[in-house]
Amino acid sequence: MSDTEDLRTLMEADRWIDRVNAQSTHLPELVELSAVENTLRDLVKALQTAQAAQAPVRSAYEEAQREAARLAQRARDLETTLATSTANARELAALQNELQHVRELLGRVEDRELDLLIEVEPLDEAVAGVRARAQPCAERRGVLLAEIGALRATLDEELTSLREARRARAAALRPSLLARYDGALGRVGTSGAAQVLNGRCDGCRIALSPLDVDRWKVQPPDTFMDCPECGRLLLP
Numbered sequence: 308m309s310d311t312e313d314l315r316t317l318m319e320a321d322r323w324i325d326r327v328n329a330q331s332t333h334l335p336e337l338v339e340l341s342a343v344e345n346t347l348r349d350l351v352k353a354l355q356t357a358q359a360a361q362a363p364v365r366s367a368y369e370e371a372q373r374e375a376a377r378l379a380q381r382a383r384d385l386e387t388t389l390a391t392s393t394a395n396a397r398e399l400a401a402l403q404n405e406l407q408h409v410r411e412l413l414g415r416v417e418d419r420e421l422d423l424l425i426e427v428e429p430l431d432e433a434v435a436g437v438r439a440r441a442q443p444c445a446e447r448r449g450v451l452l453a454e455i456g457a458l459r460a461t462l463d464e465e466l467t468s469l470r471e472a473r474r475a476r477a478a479a480l481r482p483s484l485l486a487r488y489d490g491a492l493g494r495v496g497t498s499g500a501a502q503v504l505n506g507r508c509d510g511c512r513i514a515l516s517p518l519d520v521d522r523w524k525v526q527p528p529d530t531f532m533d534c535p536e537c538g539r540l541l542l543p
């Protein structure tokens with residue numbers, strides 16, 4: 308094979324590797340994943356806000372519940388004592404008084420419990436609502452991560468075999484040409500050579516000046532001028 312053909316196969320190998328690399332870093336799934344993760348982050352914030360509003364009301368409600376249960380039990384105990392008591396009239400009156408007092412307290416605590424219940428219900432619903440919105444997002448995130456993992460594994464496998472083929476092609480090239488090629492590749496990426504198409508370097512896509520086109524046309528076979536813009540070896 309001529310130097311031109313060797314360079315062309317190496318250029319094509321590198322361009323292919325570059326395309327697969329780009330595919331791997333520009334998966335549409337990555338765009339969706341980033342959107343899903345942004346939504347999840349917003350929902351986490353919304354959940355924290357909803358929980359911060361819910362927590363004090365819910366704990367006050369639960370405290371009122373416990374207090375009501377305690378007072379109800381105390382009232383029942385007093386009723387039992389009264390029903391079975393053999394105490395004197397004064398002691399009975401004291402028990403009656405206490406029962407009266409406990410029942411009043413219980414009434415007030417039950418009112419408070421009801422108010423707090425009415426207050427906590429929409430706050431509970433807000434927390435549950437955020438959780439319900441987050442759940443499908445979290446599931447979608449899991450699916451996307453699995454898909455991205457599988458796609459990347461396939462692309463990595465492809466890259467491994469492409470790089471192996473590339474090594475064989477590079478080894479076939481004259482060392483001095485390979486050094487020039489790799490130098491340009493290291494500086495500009497994608498490939499170290501490019502083709503001239505309609506007077507343009509198809510590596511950097513910049514038009515060559517008429518003078519450079521003339522220079523390029525009169526090159527002896529298998530000599531290669533560098534693109535004046537990107538420095539890639541220019542192939543016919």
Ligand SMILES: [Zn+2]
Pocket residue numbers: 501508509510511512513534535536537538539
């Ligand atoms: Zn160029």
